Amino acid sequence: MAIMLTDVTDVAVSELAQVLFASSVQPSDACAPERIRAVVDERLWLRDRCAAHVAQEAGDHPETYAARMRWALDAVACAYRDPVVA
Numbered sequence: 001m002a003i004m005l006t007d008v009t010d011v012a013v014s015e016l017a018q019v020l021f022a023s024s025v026q027p028s029d030a031c032a033p034e035r036i037r038a039v040v041d042e043r044l045w046l047r048d049r050c051a052a053h054v055a056q057e058a059g060d061h062p063e064t065y066a067a068r069m070r071w072a073l074d075a076v077a078c079a080y081r082d083p084v085v086a
């Protein structure tokens with residue numbers, strides 16, 4: 001049984017970026033920060049598998065890996081910067 005993690009304060013930005021990288025979300029989707037957080041939060045429990053996927057992609061597609069990881073790092077940093085106060 002999977003446990004959903006919602007508190008990401010103990011998770012490094014690089015781990016959050018790996019989760020986003022391994023998702024089906026694409027840079028061209030131009031997702032809002034709320035969507036990025038939702039995707040990452042939904043898949044966070046898979047982060048160990050995501051790390052393996054990221055490593056595989058780096059080996060299989062080095063020409064696209066760096067750009068996608070830069071996007072994932074930037075998107076996660078923006079999405080988790082400061083929560084918007086409603």
